[in-house]
Amino acid sequence: MGRSIAIVEDEPLIRANYVEALNRFGYDTRGYGSRQEASTAFAMRLPELVIIDIGLGDEPEGGFDLCRELRAKSPTLPIIFLTARDSDFDVISGLRLGADDYLSKDTSLHQLAARIAALFRRIESMKAPASSETVIEHGPLKLESERMRITWNNEEIPLTVTEFWMVHTLVRFPGHVKNRDQLMREAELVVDDATITSHIKRIRKKFIAVAPDFDAIETVHGVGYRWRP
């Protein structure tokens, strides 16, 4: 039996599609139509990963509430927001609540599966010792691609999977300007320019929270971003 995944989604057709697809990918997936239903089930047993729609039935912010509830129960449980909403505000609120990633419903099932796999891989690799081959070091930055973990002066930067991939893209070729399209492709994300900008901003903030003088990510106006060599 595969890993257990819970999908909380009020739209039955989407829920069914996702459940069937993830089951086909080898996960043990269950769908829940409302916050109450999900809460009841999670009280019995926590799944290993939760995918939550923000708007649940007549609770437009029900997904956020559920996320807060789950995060209180388990600080490490991977949570992915999946929603038709794609504005920055929702992304920011969701991530601030401790969600690990945020995907729009535009995302194909392939991407979803890849994202889930990445999250699980990260959790797995956290438990295993670091393997030296996959580590990229650049000044105070240390990037372990297997564990999807980034440290700055040995302090961990809490990045989401999407953010990790973005940083990974930049760091692999320091000094090269990566435009937004490239970043999007690498992160397997289909969002518009503004969302890329806000992702970069959030990444900078996370670095600055650890190292106030951080300025390694440079904006090349009109083109994109690059990692200062």
Add this chain to the structure above:
Amino acid sequence: MTLRRKLLLVALCTLALPVAGWLYVRQMETLLREGQAQALVASARAVARSLVVTHAPLPPGGAGWYVQQAANPITVDGYGDDWAPLTPWSQALGKRGKLLLAEDRDWLYLYVDVRSTHRTRADAADANALAADHLILQLRKGGESRRYLIASSAPGPATARPLDPAVQRFPEWIATQWQEDGSGYRVELRLPRALGLDGLGVGIYDAAAPDGDAQAADLRPLLGYSAELSHELAQLAPENVRARVLAPQGWLLARSGRLGNTAVPAGEQPGWFASLVYRSLLANQLEDAEPWTDDAPRLDVHEVNAAAGGTPATLWRQGEARGSVVLAAAVPVEQGGKVQGVLLLEQSSRAVPLLANRALLGLLATSFGVLLVAGAILLAFATRLSLRLSRLRDAAERAQANDGRLDGQMLARFPMTDAQDEIGDLARSFERLFEVVGGYTDYLRTLASKLSHELNTPLAIVKSSLDNLEHSLADRDALPPEAAPYLARARDGVARLGTLVRAMSEASRMERAIAAAEPEDVDLAEVVRGCADAYRPLAGTRSLDCLLPDGPLHLHCAPELIAQALDKLFDNALSFTPENGWMRLSLRTVGDEAEIELANQGEPLPAAMQGRLFDSLVSLRDKARPGDVPHLGLGLYVVRLVAERHHGVASARNLEDGSGVAFTLRLQGMPRQRL
């Protein structure tokens, strides 16, 4: 016509005030006059009665011959030269004759002028004298009378021959002078006053047209100015009144008194202006003074005739002195029911015009003042009204220009909604109207993003179903090869639908992103240079110049937003620039603002679009070709939002030489946020 002018016109209705006052003053003046006239008639009646009661020497009533006072010495010569001053008052005699009578201290003169072209001449002594042209003269004293025949066959002295037997003291012969010319003949004679005649008869006999008795004479009593009667009158007449006694035919019989100045102190003599005002505004029905002269022997005026008919009459006429009026009252002097004469009293009056003038001038001054005050009040009122209305209009126009929102900053309320009057009602109606319009505009604005949000879910169903279909069949190798193209087409359709839905919600996402952007200190020149460098490869065959200031241009702004706005402008410019055309990106400072301008070669902007170019969902582009990403006209709207976020403006204009267009972004630094 503005409200103020209209109200000023309305203020003119206060002019009715002086008009009403003027009518009132006239009425008052008329009443005063009537009162005076009645008083004068009453006193005239009293005088007339007194004349009768005191047996004043009044002539008998009926027609008479009036004897004028000879002003100049009269020579009896048959010529009328010395009669000239008296001629205007000649008395008609028969059909063709005129009679003039005059007297001096001793003599009574007689002058007869007869028009006659067919003469039959004979001397008075001739036997057939009565059949020829002749005059009959009849003298009367008491009950006795004697007739004389006057005729002459040649000009010169002629002697009148008596027709009746001798009467005591009446002369036997009377010397006359006879003169003639082509138009007729004239006879002049004189009689001693000592005869004491009380009646005189004159008859004309024309042989060419005989009518009636050849010896007939028109016998009438003699009338004349009587010193005795004047004396009597002087005792009876009131002071400051000119009294005249007239025969019923208007002949002056007696006279006394003068038109005095009624008690008006010299200081209150009306000036020429007051006289003019009086004459032009108040004094109607004033008769001319001409026929009323003091020394005229006859007053042939309507009032005298009316009084001779037994009816008292009054008249206001102009006085001799400036600004004065004269009231004349004529009453009959009756004895035993028979009108023997007419008593005429004339009173000069200045008090009336003075009073009326004062009232009128006072009224004019008052009403003029009232007019001024009313006009000023109305003007102030109208000004306030039109100010309020124009404020309302300005607010409405501003709101209209802002899609129903009152201001960019959403000024809290419409002006004057607190007013209690109709303008307040209007303002409240406007406010409600614009609330509705604003709500509608907001609804339209958000419709696309709401719609796209709702479309996302079914889109996701279709998309995930297609994924599932493909995977589940592919896993089992059950996907028929002929189904693959259909699946691909379905995916393609879904992808396009997804793009469309994303584009629809782009505006609202952009608005939120722009509102959330955080400013930082940057060198704007760097940003613009970076953008220009990035655009060059995209420009292809078109040239792109970049004009930057020499030094750095620091601004507290959101560079991502500015770069984004430039992206949109560049994208826009690129699609309108012809192959091998030029584009020019420039940055400069204007005051404390930074101005970024992107000019490009191309067609000028249509005039109709100029104001709306930066509105949402407005596009100049042709319809997208099939398969293109739909163009929703959001680009320039984003540019405008970015400019507004920087407290600046975005504008577009045609270049002066007509070679292209320029889009300009004016930016100010964003306010620094407190950390």
